[in-house]
Amino acid sequence: MAQKVNKKSNSVESAPKQxxxxxxxxxxxxxxxxxxxxASAEQAAKLLRDxxxxxxxxxxxxxxxxxxxxxxxxxNNEKNxxxxxxxxxxxxxxxYRLIMYNANMFCLDARSVIPSFDLVKGGDVNKTLKSYQxxxxxxxxxxxxxELLKAYVTCFRExxxxxxxxxxxxxxxxxxxxxxxxxxxxxxxxxxxxxHMDMSYFRQRQAILDAWGEPFQSMYRAYEADTTGGxxxxxxxxxxxxxxxxxxxxxxxxxxFSGMFNSLIxxxxxxxxxxxxxxxxxxxxxxLELETLQGSNEPDDWKVDPSLVIQYFNKMVSEAMPDYxxxxxVPGKLETIDFNSDAAKExxxxxxxxxxxxxxxxxxxxxxxxxxxxxxxxxxxVKSDTEFAISMLLPQTQAWVNRFLSYQVTNPAKVKFFExxxxxxxxLKKNLLESATYGLPTKxxxxxxxxxxxxxxMAMNFLxxxxxxxxxxxxxLQSSHTMSNDSxxxxxxxxxxATDGLTDEGEASRDKxxxxx
Numbered sequence: 001m002a003q004k005v006n007k008k009s010n011s012v013e014s015a016p017k018q019x020x021x022x023x024x025x026x027x028x029x030x031x032x033x034x035x036x037x038x039a040s041a042e043q044a045a046k047l048l049r050d051x052x053x054x055x056x057x058x059x060x061x062x063x064x065x066x067x068x069x070x071x072x073x074x075x076n077n078e079k080n081x082x083x084x085x086x087x088x089x090x091x092x093x094x095x096y097r098l099i100m101y102n103a104n105m106f107c108l109d110a111r112s113v114i115p116s117f118d119l120v121k122g123g124d125v126n127k128t129l130k131s132y133q134x135x136x137x138x139x140x141x142x143x144x145x146x147e148l149l150k151a152y153v154t155c156f157r158e159x160x161x162x163x164x165x166x167x168x169x170x171x172x173x174x175x176x177x178x179x180x181x182x183x184x185x186x187x188x189x190x191x192x193x194x195x196h197m198d199m200s201y202f203r204q205r206q207a208i209l210d211a212w213g214e215p216f217q218s219m220y221r222a223y224e225a226d227t228t229g230g231x232x233x234x235x236x237x238x239x240x241x242x243x244x245x246x247x248x249x250x251x252x253x254x255x256x257f258s259g260m261f262n263s264l265i266x267x268x269x270x271x272x273x274x275x276x277x278x279x280x281x282x283x284x285x286x287x288l289e290l291e292t293l294q295g296s297n298e299p300d301d302w303k304v305d306p307s308l309v310i311q312y313f314n315k316m317v318s319e320a321m322p323d324y325x326x327x328x329x330v331p332g333k334l335e336t337i338d339f340n341s342d343a344a345k346e347x348x349x350x351x352x353x354x355x356x357x358x359x360x361x362x363x364x365x366x367x368x369x370x371x372x373x374x375x376x377x378x379x380x381x382v383k384s385d386t387e388f389a390i391s392m393l394l395p396q397t398q399a400w401v402n403r404f405l406s407y408q409v410t411n412p413a414k415v416k417f418f419e420x421x422x423x424x425x426x427x428l429k430k431n432l433l434e435s436a437t438y439g440l441p442t443k444x445x446x447x448x449x450x451x452x453x454x455x456x457x458m459a460m461n462f463l464x465x466x467x468x469x470x471x472x473x474x475x476x477l478q479s480s481h482t483m484s485n486d487s488x489x490x491x492x493x494x495x496x497x498a499t500d501g502l503t504d505e506g507e508a509s510r511d512k513x514x515x516x517x
Contacts, residue, residue, distance in 0.1 A: 018214040022170035027211055067261055078253050079180060082158045085255040089157050092264050098257065103152035105389035107425050108144045108397070110418040112445045113454055116411060127411075135413040136455045138405060142172045148397065150176060155245040155393060159253050160184065162195055163241040164215070165404065174241060175212070184242060184250045185234070191399035193242040193250060196232040199223035215239050238407040241400055247392040386421040394419060418445075425449050 019027070070077040070084070088095045113135060115128045151174065154161040162182040163174040181198040188194055199220050202209040209216055219233040245256045255261075290309060293301040302309075398417045405412040420428045429449045432442040447457040464470040 019166065019211070020168050020170045021166040021173040024166045024175055024212075025173040028173070028175060031208075031211075064262060064265070067265065071258065071261075074252065074254050074258075081255055081258055081261075082179060082253075084261060085157050085258070088261065088264050092268060094267065095257070095260075095264050099153060099156045102156045102385075102389040103149060105386060105421040105423070106145075106148070106152060106394065106397075107420055107422050107449075108148065108417060109448050109451065109453070110420050110425050110428060110445075111448060112416045112418070113139070113413045114416060115413045131409070131411045132413050133455075134409045135405060135415075136453065138408050138412075139415065140453055140455055141167070141169075142401075142404075144397075144401070147172055147174050150174070151241070151243055152393060155243050156256050156389075159245050159255055161241075161243045162197075162235075164212075164235065164239045165241055166239075167404075167408065179253075182235075182242075183232075184244065184253075187250070188237070188399070188403060190403040192396045192403065193244060194234065194237070194240060195242045196234050198231050199233050200231045238404070241404075243393055243396050243400070245392055247396060382421075382423045386419075386424050390419060390421060 067084070070080050074081065089099060090096070113132065115123070115132050115135075117123050117128075151161040151163060154176065158179060160179060160182075162177040162179055164177060166173045166175065177197065178201065181201040182195050184193050185196050186194045197219065200223075202216070202220055209220060215236045219235075223231055223233055244250055244253075246252070246254065290306055291303045292298075293303055394417055398415065401415050402412070405415065418425075418428055429446060432446040432449070435442045436446060444454045444457055448454065452460065
């Protein structure tokens, strides 16, 4: 049994078993459907279906009144709106792309790790290096870009992400928690959110409680020991992570793009109707008429025996009938049945509706790039999208990361994230490079934007300079950075001899000059 020190009493006590980050990651991959309420998405669709509308084809007709009721009373329909957002996320490609576009906007390697420093007392080199090393080691294990992506997806889809952090030598894993059993209860001094979890979640989920270990087992025991029935237990600070897209109001939880739900549902209805129209467009029906003898008044005076006709007809149907074609034998003539429509017009209607939905999103211009003309407009739209996506969530991310580091490192360095996205970080790289030429300390941040962490940058520099001595062994390419006219200078590329590269004509001219002399 592992042991831990109680900081308040300095006593040693037994610590309950906690799974490693790797174990929790594997468990989550095998069991995530049990803790993420995918069924709620299907339930949301059922609640919105308009049962008064029927069709011979499978098509969902949505009741807009139900949706209007949700939006008019957001406070009492938080769960319904969240479930509907999940349904649209899996059902609508437009909504999925919009969510993923914003969630992937974050560039968490655009950062600077800053050790603590006192302008009056100065800094202790060894102490600073130890703090910096320990901080960078934890950051490398955290794998922020990957682990926080699922949090950002949930934030843009449902507004709030609740999670439990597992961290050890195997790395870090963030376990998503069911938002139906969590609620925000406050704000940490760092600036990110704290939350409580309803422990009744585990009443019928004892196997999950055993698998999750700490801190849930301690929280559940506290719930059982609470005679007042306090099922809401605070998530312990060192495990808690809570991010909210609409951070300006942490008491109201509503999906970020809830105002688009009506348009998205209309678009789904239109696409389903168009799919049926497309099938009808290629549908054909062939009929074989049983002709009667001319001039006969008897209805059964057939030109050909019907039994013989049926034999040939069946042979045609079984061997020569193409797909999307029906056949019939009729005793009389049929009028033409035409299912054709203006396909180009209908297709354009769907495309126009999609464009309208994207425009109403208030961003995501890249997803609707046909409306953008010119580099200036494109750059401006990307900056606008970046600001929309990261303005609320990036400061919360920075607050949580620094708070989490305080539990793992003594005197940790501070992590500062730059307000850029994957689309705008190249401009930041240019600015950092220019700053570096003036001697400003931006080299580590610059290479972080190239995809190398601070530890990786220092390790590669040590390998190249100290171990392999690449600078001394490889002649640098000639450029404005390496050329020098000062032959006494130790740096720079070798200066070419004045006679290097002479042509035959030049050589002959020099010989004539020498003969004259």
